[in-house]
Amino acid sequence: MGSDLVSIKGTRNGLLILLNPNRDYEEIRKTLMSKMESARGFFKGAKFSLSQGPVEIPVNQKDELENICRQYGLIPNTDKVAVIRPVHKEPPAPKVVARVAARPETGEAALMVRRSLRSGQSVTHDSHIIVLGDVNAGAEVISGGNVIVMGSCRGTVHAGAGGNRSAKVIARRLSPTSLSIAEKRLSSEISKSITNECQTVKLSGQNFIFEKYVPGR
Known part of the structure; x- marks a missing residue:
């Protein structure tokens, strides 16, 4: 997940909020709150899921982070969300996403x-x-x-x-x-x-x- 504490990505099923498993929880909580505040209203009504990669998020921490997102109008997603590779700013080469439709056609999502x-x-x-x-x-x-x-x-x-x-x-x-x-x-x-x-x-x-x-x- 690189050096980012919290990354917010768009997926087919809504927003995927990626948390850095190598950083302190209090840093993550404050960073998430800061990102929500700076984007106040931007994600309102969007479904979201929290992920810490292969590391499971403790229940009490997950509840607190979800409540922060709810305060800014986001809705917890009950659907399974596929993880997409994190995005880094100003890459030296074109980025690659995890899955790509080989031939876009009319009617695709x-x-x-x-x-x-x-x-x-x-x-x-x-x-x-x-x-x-x-x-x-x-x-x-x-x-x-x-x-x-x-x-x-x-x-x-x-x-x-x-x-x-x-x-x-x-x-x-x-x-x-x-x-x-x-x-x-x-x-x-x-x-x-x-x-x-x-x-x-x-x-x-x-x-x-x-x-x-x-x-x-």
């Missing part, structure tokens, strides 16, 4: 983020991700399928993580800090030159292809 993502916030999902807002600089979206941003995309975006070269990035205004599809990363110089119009980005061989977005294509 997608994670819908109903708010803009602020700096420091990160969303990871093994299928498509739809952001109903902006991805601001310093925010990060990593998807095993397509990434669709209904507003401005100025952060880090990785579609097709794990090798799905047919994945696309679609955004109303596209000016990312970093853009990757499958194992291929777009250079920062090219990224900064992308025009602010609704575009689709995809891979063709080793090249990134930019097209004006056409619904249904």
Whole structure:
């Protein structure tokens, strides 16, 4: 889990709150409360599960941490949640998620983020991700399928993580800090030159292809 005390990830079944088993519980409790406070209202109504990897969370600690999440409008998830590999900021190479659909098709499940993502916030999902807002600089979206941003995309975006070269990035205004599809990363110089119009980005061989977005294509 790296050096992070608490990491919050998006999964098909809701939020997965990952706790570092190598750190003191009191540090974890204070960090969770700080993260909930800084994102007040952002996760309201979302289902969540707590995980400490292979280490079982003591019942009294789990109850206290769940109560903290409830105070900020989160709902404990009774469904089994698959653990997704933790995300680290500013990676030296494109990241890989645990599971990837080999060929996205119409009707596949997608994670819908109903708010803009602020700096420091990160969303990871093994299928498509739809952001109903902006991805601001310093925010990060990593998807095993397509990434669709209904507003401005100025952060880090990785579609097709794990090798799905047919994945696309679609955004109303596209000016990312970093853009990757499958194992291929777009250079920062090219990224900064992308025009602010609704575009689709995809891979063709080793090249990134930019097209004006056409619904249904």
